[in-house]
Amino acid sequence: MLLAVATAAAASLLPFPPRTIESLYSSSLYPAWQPLVTRLSNVTSIALLDWALLGVIAIWIAATARDLAGGFKRSRVTRILVRTVFYGAVLYVWFLVSWGLNYRRVPLIDTVQFDASAVTPEGARRLATATVARLNQLYPDAHVVEQPTPDSVVDPLLAAAFRRTLQALGRPTVFLPGRPKHTLLDPYFRRAGIDGMTDPYFLETLIVSDLLPPERPFVIAHEWSHLAGIADEGEANFVGWLTCMRGTASHQYSGSLALYAELGATVRGRERSQIAAQLGPGPRADLMAIARRQQQINPQVATVGWRIYDSYLKANHVESGTASYAEMVRLVLGVRVATDGTPLRR
Numbered sequence: 001m002l003l004a005v006a007t008a009a010a011a012s013l014l015p016f017p018p019r020t021i022e023s024l025y026s027s028s029l030y031p032a033w034q035p036l037v038t039r040l041s042n043v044t045s046i047a048l049l050d051w052a053l054l055g056v057i058a059i060w061i062a063a064t065a066r067d068l069a070g071g072f073k074r075s076r077v078t079r080i081l082v083r084t085v086f087y088g089a090v091l092y093v094w095f096l097v098s099w100g101l102n103y104r105r106v107p108l109i110d111t112v113q114f115d116a117s118a119v120t121p122e123g124a125r126r127l128a129t130a131t132v133a134r135l136n137q138l139y140p141d142a143h144v145v146e147q148p149t150p151d152s153v154v155d156p157l158l159a160a161a162f163r164r165t166l167q168a169l170g171r172p173t174v175f176l177p178g179r180p181k182h183t184l185l186d187p188y189f190r191r192a193g194i195d196g197m198t199d200p201y202f203l204e205t206l207i208v209s210d211l212l213p214p215e216r217p218f219v220i221a222h223e224w225s226h227l228a229g230i231a232d233e234g235e236a237n238f239v240g241w242l243t244c245m246r247g248t249a250s251h252q253y254s255g256s257l258a259l260y261a262e263l264g265a266t267v268r269g270r271e272r273s274q275i276a277a278q279l280g281p282g283p284r285a286d287l288m289a290i291a292r293r294q295q296q297i298n299p300q301v302a303t304v305g306w307r308i309y310d311s312y313l314k315a316n317h318v319e320s321g322t323a324s325y326a327e328m329v330r331l332v333l334g335v336r337v338a339t340d341g342t343p344l345r346r
Helices: 002-013 018-041 048-068 074-098 100-104 121-142 156-168 186-192 216-227 233-245 249-263 269-276 281-296 299-315 321-334
Strands: 196-199 204-207
Touching: 018 100, 048 074, 048 204, 074 100, 121 249, 121 269, 121 281, 121 321, 156 216, 156 233, 156 249, 196 216, 204 216, 216 233, 216 249, 233 249, 233 321, 249 281, 249 321
Parallel strands: none
Antiparallel strands: 196 204
């Protein structure tokens, strides 16, 4: 018990050189580990994280009830506290070994050629205008009626585009995509405005149940980015967008919708209105449908949830916390690419 707590404390407090983590874990051990675990979790459409959470809670409650059955005494309360700390330590070490050490790897921006001078308000305006034009152009092909992919089945074309993206970035392509799953946390996800989550224990891809078809490819590609060991939210957004741009018309449309939404926080005022006025009726209708879906978000629940997540990210050495989501626009603008759109590596 003391060993588990000491290990968790040391892992949390001791500095780990990013290049050591990159070499020994993120680019070697994790790429071998991820396909094995995800292959097992992909066997069922049930989120294994749900059963694990329920099991841990049930065991803790049963043990606590047994301790308190003989009366409320200080020794029994101490035993409960010690057990709780032990459970937390074990879960934290499991989290780090299974996936969490990816938070400490070399940042993506340090592995590609990045031009900071390209990240300007004018650059954002041009990108927003080009994104609107792309949405208008892609809309007809992206909405061709096809046989829909079942919720829990991996889209093979999106998976192929994702592997091509990993290859373009120089990342290990030994990757197994997680089948999209719904979770018992779904009611909370809908109220908190959470579209998806990567289970760090069983390496599953979890998505909210009411995602609209134009949203699904980007959200899934974003979560697959986490599954591939890209922990930072902004980097995962960028890799998700790159993936969609290498996919079908519907994938490209989904990625463009996501980029347009991020650009909305960068281009503001009259210029934002002028760019939005260029949207065709189709993309405008899709954005309105997404806005209607998001009306069920409870502001209080969302605020508390994002504050907790912000603290979680900062505890895992993401200093910008939830602000890291905004990194997507900066990366799209600043990462230098070849003529075919492939990011240039250092």
